[in-house]
Amino acid sequence: MVRIQPKWSPRSWQNCVAQQLPQYPNPLELERVVAQLEQRPALVHPSEILKLKHLIGEAGQGRRFIVQAGECAERFIDCQSEVITDKLKILLQLSLLATHGLRKPVVSIGRIAGQFGKPRSDDIETRDSQALPSYRGDIINGFEFSPAARRPDPHRMLDAYQCACATLNWMRALGESGLTDLSRLRRWVLSSEHGSSSVFDEIKSRMEESVALLSSWGSDGALPGFLSRNPVYTSHEALLLPFESALTRWSEENKSYFNLGTHFLWLGERTKHLDGAHVEYLRGIANPLGVKIGPSTSPREVISLIQALNPTNEWGRVTLITRLGSGKVADVLPPLVNAVRDADLNVTWSCDPMHGNIVRMSDGLKTRYFDSIMSEVLVSQKVHHDLGSWMGGLHLEMTADDVTECVGGESGVKENQLALNYQSYCDPRLNYAQSLELVLRFCDAYKSLALHEVASESVVSQRVVESALSFSS
């Protein structure tokens, strides 16, 4: 029997079993930090959160597409203007490619301004017979392999708040400067040399033509609203519950609690127990939520989770982010899609092709093969298409840097090159070229599915789709 707490409060999760939380050596110190965080200003406003929920609901109904991407684990040392600017630019580039390729407006969500905590499969890391607590993200402990660094320190939550605040502030400043307007796409070139891509340059000039055309239709040359405002939303995993509940605030206007530390939170694969603390916390806030779905999740479990988190069946509230692995997706995804549809549950489907495709090399480095990642994306897309469902989003771990963490792709990172520029503190990320290639190939596959669909109907309608898809011609 499912045990749901009868009365919810921002701290009612404390009555449930919590996975993946650190054991802070000094509970009083933890309480002092939480009390300070509770006094800090909120980072986002409920109206932005509700807007995002609406947009995600539209993506669930096939009218939009979500690009959610960013770091596996943000690091405090990366809280710098230029690094944040590049993260924003690559997210905008990927969103632009998807807008162009799918002919749909895109919702851009960064794994940014709060993605500081990591769930770990192993509590302990052993090196040269020394065993220490695993690194759990900068919000919990330090990456350096020493007893002092690996000790969980609650003061890190204040640093995380500070970094989230500064990151979001700079993102908003860039937005205010017009950087995120589609009309400014010339400014989306990355600061580093490797950041130029001929494919992106070509799409950019085609988009510029289209944007110029659209603005010439406006009354005074102004861009239609959807082109001139292109906000980037923030998200992170709801992992460190003392931090999350401290940033949870009541909105009198909406008569609801919101997590005002970010726009979107997701429930991790390792913490999605129906009667666990993380589900208990998330069920009471009004933010849009992601739920990571791994390959061993049964359709029944998925249904129960959705019902617990979205009892009113509201569009946009739940995004199911499947991360099944390229070898399993073809078998596991169809029963999940069918079960959700049969139960009439309103969800948005997204595909995380990263977390089911991690392999460890003989030297201990973790990697992901680009081919496996690509294959999970394409199989997921095809399964949804064949079942009459819409895969409404992609969830990626990537970076604007030229890292060598994932093997393959046209840029051709080889297995023996991984150590050349491996920077991740946690999971291997797609580099700039690999990220663009993935989104382009996803869009190409969409185009052929769309063309194939009408091919059987009539030659005339096929031509209509072809010309609609050729956009700038």
Ligand code: PEP
């Ligand atoms: C993540 O997205 O960083 C993550 C750990 O995912 P999952 O919970 O799906 O393993």
Ligand code: CO
């Ligand atoms: Co990860």
